[in-house]
Amino acid sequence: MTATYDSNDDVATLEEALPLEALPLDAWHRAQGARMVGFAGYHMPIHYDGIMAEHSWTREHAGLFDVSHMGQIGFSGEGVDEALEAMLPADIKGLKPGRQRYSMLLDQDGGILDDLMVARPADGAFDGAAIYMVVNGATKYDDMAWMIEHLPDEVVMNHMDEQALLALQGPEAGEAMAALVPGTADLTFMQCGAFDWNGVALWISRSGYTGEDGFEISLPADAAEGFADALCALRQVKPIGLGARDSLRLEAGLPLYGHDLTPAVSTIGADLGFAIGKRRRAEGGFIGHGRVMKELADGPGTKRVGLKIQGRLPAREGAQIFVGDNLVGEVTSGGFAPSLGAPIAMGWVSLPHSALDTALEIDVRGKRISATVVPMPFVPHRYRRATA
Structure with missing residues (x-):
């Protein structure tokens, strides 16, 4: 995998310079009446029926979000846990199969390069990956270039750009998802696993970024339209755009990278200390740990x-x-x-x-x-x- 631009380039400048890409569901969004805008280098739906209506629907029922712009990355190879622990403050070694954690990439000074989710599929159940990671869309190429620089040769990193990523969020998300994929009813918050829908391999976690119950679903891009149609045929589900996603996450007090989180700010100041495991606090050993340890002791x-x-x-x-x-x-x-x-x-x-x-x-x-x-x-x- 080769990055197409210098990882030191400014993301905002690159977004202006590069043409916008289309999501796998681009035509589907337009057919649903979406208003499309440029975001993180992609044409993305800002809303369908209006931000306020979509916000309320998600709080009361279930909303389907297309987050396929985000970066999905698989890691495998000898010493993968140790290699990732050198980069992340998360307790990767203690991450059990079928579980995921919130974490972040830090620079040498402890500034936040990105926030992310990291999961351990059971027995390589997701495309053979020992570890699966989701990073932000606007930073994914910079993240991957940075990780290539810091990973040992024995660890293989796979940009899973053939996968789409959907999020189903809201109090009725569990009922809706169980109607299509019954086994998901047993998942609890931050659990994940491999599932099947009509012969299509799905990787599903019970997680999201709205503060509501919900799921994030990774699936082959060519199956995304059929799965989205099946979900939106259910009475509980409507498609929701970026506008409501932002107002929902703001109400939930969840930080947005590039706005609330940047390289200029710290994990402890951001009130994200929960993402640093007890063992990692004691041992350190990850990039940026000096600032983290100092602020844990003295405050930000x-x-x-x-x-x-x-x-x-x-x-x-x-x-x-x-x-x-x-x-x-x-x-x-x-x-x-x-x-x-x-x-x-x-x-x-x-x-x-x-x-x-x-x-x-x-x-x-x-x-x-x-x-x-x-x-x-x-x-x-x-x-x-x-x-x-």
Whole structure:
């Protein structure tokens, strides 16, 4: 596998320079009446029936999202666990078959290069991969170039670009998925496995990025349209675009790479310390561990926080955050929360101003609006977790 551009190039510049690619379901989206926009180098659906309606449908029923722009990567070969633990802060050795974890790639200074999911298929059940990883679409080529540079020759990395990736999210997702693939009813949050649908091999995890129960489904690109049709024929399911995906993940308090997470910020400041296993905290040994260990001991200089906005005017990315005349931070995600009927935001502020209930002001178009630091998620998560 060869990257087609220099991994040091700026992603935004590359997106402008490169022509947009089509997803495997491009024609299907257009036939459903989608409004298409450019995102992460692809033509993608922003909405079908409207962002507000699609947001509400997903919170109440089940929404089908096309996330095939994301990077799917398989790893195999001698010493794969040790090689990945040298790059990731996740406990790969302790990752059991049929389980997945949230993790991230860090640079040498502990800055976040990307956030990702990493899973262990049982006995090579997914295309022979010992480890399966999903990375963000806008960064996937940079990620792969970076990993090629750091992986030993014995570890083989396979960009699974022949696979589509769909996400079914919402409180009725379990019922809908079980109607097509009955075995998925036994999965709980962050479990995964190989399944079959009419002779098509599926890799399914019980996960997603909306805060709702749901599934992510990897399948051959040429089978994606048939599977999407079968799901959307069910009464619970409608196709949902990027707009609602963003408002759902914001309500869920989930960070978006390139906005809330960048190489300039840290794992601990981002409140993602849960992704660093107990053994990894004790041993270190991963790229960027120096900053992680220091911030675990001393605390970060800045923190990612949730913000409740007073009034109806939303605070968007880039809006500056003040205490009096002092600039203390910046909004990194913001918008209207349909489930709450009010604007919310996420941002980074200096540690002394990150405590819950701290009163702040945000400059929105030259006007100061009041905001308060609040807990995240803004809307409770409803994952189907395993019971004791």
